[in-house]
Amino acid sequence: xxxxxxxxxxxxxxxxxxxxxxxxxxxxxxxxxxxxxxxxxxxxxxxxxxxxxxxxxxxxxxxxxxxxxxxxxxxxxxxxxxxxxxxxxxxxxxxxxxxxxxxxxxxxxxxxxxxxxxxxxxxxxxxxxxxxxxxxxxxxxxxxxxxxxxxxxxxxxxxxxxxxxxxxxxxxxxxxxxxxxxxxxxxxxxxxxxxxxxxxxxxxxxxxxxxxxxxxxxxxxxxxxxxxxxxxxxxxxxxxxxxxxxxxxxxxxxxxxxxxxxxxxxxxxxxxxxxxxxxxxxxxxxxxxxxxxxxxxxxxxxxxxxxxxxxxxxxxxxxxxxxxxxxxxxxxxxxxxxxxxxxxxxxxxxxxxxxxxxxxxxxxxxxxxxxxxx
Numbered sequence: 001x002x003x004x005x006x007x008x009x010x011x012x013x014x015x016x017x018x019x020x021x022x023x024x025x026x027x028x029x030x031x032x033x034x035x036x037x038x039x040x041x042x043x044x045x046x047x048x049x050x051x052x053x054x055x056x057x058x059x060x061x062x063x064x065x066x067x068x069x070x071x072x073x074x075x076x077x078x079x080x081x082x083x084x085x086x087x088x089x090x091x092x093x094x095x096x097x098x099x100x101x102x103x104x105x106x107x108x109x110x111x112x113x114x115x116x117x118x119x120x121x122x123x124x125x126x127x128x129x130x131x132x133x134x135x136x137x138x139x140x141x142x143x144x145x146x147x148x149x150x151x152x153x154x155x156x157x158x159x160x161x162x163x164x165x166x167x168x169x170x171x172x173x174x175x176x177x178x179x180x181x182x183x184x185x186x187x188x189x190x191x192x193x194x195x196x197x198x199x200x201x202x203x204x205x206x207x208x209x210x211x212x213x214x215x216x217x218x219x220x221x222x223x224x225x226x227x228x229x230x231x232x233x234x235x236x237x238x239x240x241x242x243x244x245x246x247x248x249x250x251x252x253x254x255x256x257x258x259x260x261x262x263x264x265x266x267x268x269x270x271x272x273x274x275x276x277x278x279x280x281x282x283x284x285x286x287x288x289x290x291x292x293x294x295x296x297x298x299x300x301x302x303x304x305x306x307x308x309x310x311x312x313x314x315x316x317x318x319x320x321x322x323x324x325x326x327x328x329x330x331x332x333x334x335x336x337x338x339x340x341x342x343x344x345x346x347x348x349x350x351x352x353x354x355x356x357x358x359x360x361x362x363x364x365x366x367x368x369x370x371x372x373x374x
Contacts, residue, residue, distance in 0.1 A: 037274040043179045044273075047096050051288070055094035058087040062298055064305050069286035070268040073097075076295035077167045085170045088292055092174040095288050099267040100175040101186040102168045103260060103293040109185060111165045112172045171292045186263035186291065188256055192315060196255070199318045200247035255314040257300025262309045264291050264301065 034042075057063075057073065064072040075091050077084035092100065104111070175181045198206070270284040293301070 040180075040274045047179045051096040052094050055091075057094060058090055060084070060087050060295070061091055062302060064264075064302070066265065066268045066286075068270050070270060070289065071095075071286065072264050072268050072289045072291060074264070074291040074293060074298055074301055075167075076298040077292060079164045079167070079294060080162050082162075082166070084167045088167045088170045088290075089174055092171065092178065092290055095290060096178050097175075097181055097290040098271055098287045099182045099184055099289045100171050101184045101260075101264055101267050101289060101291045102171050103187045103297065104165075104168055104185050105187040105189045106185060107190045108165075108187075112169055167292055171290070182267075184263065184267050186260050186267070186293075188259040188314070192317060193252060193256065195317045196314070197248055197251040200251050201245060205245055205248075253296065254300060257297050258304055258309055258314060259311055260291070260293055260297055261301045261304040261307075262311050264289060265305075265309070267291075 055073075058075070060076045062074045062076065064074060066072070073091055073095055075084075075088050077087065172183060175183045268287050268289045271287050273283045273285060275282065291301075
């Protein structure tokens, strides 16, 4: 199952409270006499005392409950908002969760460990190397789609001077301060999303979407971000561009609503309390979960909360259509054409070097085969 792949970050308060070597021997002997189960109970009691029975939560938090009594607090955020970061910190401190789930997948987890300055630089610098890496990782079509979406993100970053994902980094930091709090990645893997999105579009829809993303230049202010608090800015901009493509909205937004809901419900399973011995009966208590997602996903999570969810279908990648193959061929032809023209301008030696590359030879062989068929 997908949840088995989720990295976890669990706080360990005991590691920061070791007894100094020159401390009293009596204290050391007492601490050694405490069993793991007793230590767990003590820390759990401390956590429960800090957990507010009636937490004072921000207005952006939606409270949900499972059939077995577990509570899930979904914080709806704007990905480029200082206010959202404060909402996340406040919620985690108030409810002292057992699990924090964020709208990230394993392909985007690196943003949790980067500082704001590095992320700001990375978001603004979209170059050929990044494009090649995206294509190598996700294929030509999905790689191009990923780079176009990064361009949207970079546009907002450049306009606001603020790196995306600040609320996720704050969630990661706060989760590490809560005893026994696990940290889960709750979003569908981005290659699956892009491949399903591309498969849902016709050839001309792909061209039209790419054109719209390439020429995005509307100015954005910080006030615009806060005004969009009821609907995440990045997702709102995407929704405006893909509004005429309902299938694309389904794959990028609606299907991910289902996946996020599924992962939140998986995280909200009851917690087993420690036992003094194997003969002692097992006891479970309801879990407390904090979910950190874009505001645009909150209505979908609420809608799907009481449904029986099966994510098998939305995790499958359909085979490429004829239009995808044509578009891929056109893109490759354009790239090689531009390279050829550039090499012609540079000089004959460079042309010979490019033509000696295996990729170029393979492409020329395909062209020869196509000509021979006709």
